[in-house]
Amino acid sequence: MSSVKFWSGEQVPMEMHKVRMVQRVNLKPIEERKAAIEEAGFNTFLLRNRDVFLDMLTDSGVNAMSENQYAAMMQADDSYAGSETYYRLEAALEDMFAMPYFLPTHQGRACEHIIAKTLVNPGQTVLMNYHFTTTKAHISICGGQIEELVSAAGREITSTLPFKGNFDLDRLNESIARLGAENVSFVRIEAGTNLIGGQPVSMANMRAVSEICRAAGIPVVYDASLLADNLYFIATREEEYIGKNLKDITREIAAMMDVLYFSARKLGAARGGGILVKNEDVFLKMRELIPLYEGFLTYGGMSVREMEALTVGLYETLDLDVISQTPLFVAALCDELQRRGVPVVTPPGGLGCHVDAGSFCSHISQEQYPAGALAAAAFIVSGVRGMERGTLSEQRKADGSETFAEMELLRLAVPKRVYTLSQMKYVADRLAWLHENRHLIGGLQFVEEPSVLRFFFGRLAPIGDWPTKLAEAFRRDFGDSL
Numbered sequence: 001m002s003s004v005k006f007w008s009g010e011q012v013p014m015e016m017h018k019v020r021m022v023q024r025v026n027l028k029p030i031e032e033r034k035a036a037i038e039e040a041g042f043n044t045f046l047l048r049n050r051d052v053f054l055d056m057l058t059d060s061g062v063n064a065m066s067e068n069q070y071a072a073m074m075q076a077d078d079s080y081a082g083s084e085t086y087y088r089l090e091a092a093l094e095d096m097f098a099m100p101y102f103l104p105t106h107q108g109r110a111c112e113h114i115i116a117k118t119l120v121n122p123g124q125t126v127l128m129n130y131h132f133t134t135t136k137a138h139i140s141i142c143g144g145q146i147e148e149l150v151s152a153a154g155r156e157i158t159s160t161l162p163f164k165g166n167f168d169l170d171r172l173n174e175s176i177a178r179l180g181a182e183n184v185s186f187v188r189i190e191a192g193t194n195l196i197g198g199q200p201v202s203m204a205n206m207r208a209v210s211e212i213c214r215a216a217g218i219p220v221v222y223d224a225s226l227l228a229d230n231l232y233f234i235a236t237r238e239e240e241y242i243g244k245n246l247k248d249i250t251r252e253i254a255a256m257m258d259v260l261y262f263s264a265r266k267l268g269a270a271r272g273g274g275i276l277v278k279n280e281d282v283f284l285k286m287r288e289l290i291p292l293y294e295g296f297l298t299y300g301g302m303s304v305r306e307m308e309a310l311t312v313g314l315y316e317t318l319d320l321d322v323i324s325q326t327p328l329f330v331a332a333l334c335d336e337l338q339r340r341g342v343p344v345v346t347p348p349g350g351l352g353c354h355v356d357a358g359s360f361c362s363h364i365s366q367e368q369y370p371a372g373a374l375a376a377a378a379f380i381v382s383g384v385r386g387m388e389r390g391t392l393s394e395q396r397k398a399d400g401s402e403t404f405a406e407m408e409l410l411r412l413a414v415p416k417r418v419y420t421l422s423q424m425k426y427v428a429d430r431l432a433w434l435h436e437n438r439h440l441i442g443g444l445q446f447v448e449e450p451s452v453l454r455f456f457f458g459r460l461a462p463i464g465d466w467p468t469k470l471a472e473a474f475r476r477d478f479g480d481s482l
C-alpha cells in the first residue's frame, strides 16, 4: 500500500510512481485571478485553464496516464468497423467483470442516456442511493422520477461510518412496496457516491440490495464510474475483504448486477464509456441506439487510441498501489483542513476533498449559492479551481422555485497522480486563510441561467462588491506574494 510509516511515527502517503513528463502551470497575481473569475461569470466551469494554478474541478478525463497506457495508444488499430483495438477492450472488460455483452459509448452520460431510453417509461421511478447530475437529467427527460435512499449517515456532513454511500434497506423495501415493483424501472447503485463526498458502498450492502431487487424482479444497474475508489475502500475498510484480490472483488460486484456502466473518463483513466449487460433482450434494445447516438458498435464515439489506453487503464485499476493514491491524498488534504479548523465531509472519501460550504458560509442563504460563492472566493485567493456541488448544481422545480441541495459542498477533486503533497499543503493553507476571513465572502445571483444543467455554463454576479474587499484583505496579509 502506498502509505509509509516515518521514524517519527507519522503515516505519510507515498507516491508509488515517478514523474517523467510535466506540464507547466501558472500562479497569477490575485488581481488577475479576480479579473478571470469575473470574466467567467463567477462560474469555475467557465474559467480558462491558463488562469488556473491547480485544476481541481474534476477527476474527469484529467487523470495522469501511465507509460503503458501511452505505449498502447501507439498500437491502435485504426478502422471504423471491426478494429482489433475494440476486441482487446472487450476482452479486458470480459476478464474484469465477466458480463456477457458490451456496448461502447463516448462517455458516462451517454450510457445514462441509452439506459434511461431503454428502461425508463414515463411515470416510473428509479430508486438509487443518490443521484448524479447527468443521471437525474436523463431519467427526467424520459419522463421518470427518482427517489434517493442513501443511509441517514450519507446525508450528514460528518460521521465515522466507513460506508456512507450505503442504501437504507428499510427505505428500499418501503419504496418498492409503496410504488409497486412494476413502477420501478430499476434500482441504481452508484459506486463512490459522487455528490455526497465520494462515499463508498459496502459489499454487504450491495449484496442485500441485489437480493431485494432479485426477489422483486427489478433490474439492478451499477454506476461503476467511481469503482476504483470504492474498491480501495472495500479492500481497506470492509473486514471480510481486507487484502482480498481486487479482480475477485470486482467480479463479485458485477455478478450482483444486471447492467453495469461507467465513465472511462474516471474508471480506467482514459476518455470514453461503456455499458455491460447480462440480459440478451435488454442488450439488443440498447444496441439499436448505439449507432444512432454514439457511433458504430466497435467504437461508440471513442477514438481507437483512447480505447487502447482504457484497456490498459482498466487493468491498472486492479492494483491497490495505483488506486490508493487519490484516497490517501484526499485524506491528507482533509486532515490538514480539519486540523486548521476548516469544515469538511468525513470520513474522507474518494474523488476529492469536500468542503462544507454550508457551515463555511453559514452567513449566506441557500438562495445566494454559498457553495458557488465559496468556489469563486477560493479561486480568487488561491488560483485553485474547485466545483460547486450544492443548490447551483440542482434544477429549479416546475414552478420556478429553487431545489435546495441537502448539502452545500465545494468539491476539490484530486485527479489521479497529478498533484504533489506540497500542492495539497498550499490548498489547505489558502483555504484556512479564507476560512479565517469568511465573513468577507458574499452571495451570488444568476445573470444568465440555462434551464438544464445550469451549473455548467450559467453566469453569475456577486451580490455587493465582496470580491474587491476579499482581494484587499489578501494583499494586506500576503503582501507581494502570490
Ligand SMILES: *Cc1c(COP(=O)(O)O)cnc(C)c1O
Pocket: 060, 107, 108, 109, 110, 132, 134, 135, 190, 194, 223, 225, 226, 263, 264, 265, 266, 272, 273
Ligand atoms: C462523471 C460521472 C458520470 C458521468 O460521466 P461523464 O463521462 O462525465 O459523462 C456518471 N456517474 C458518475 C458517478 C460520475 O462520477
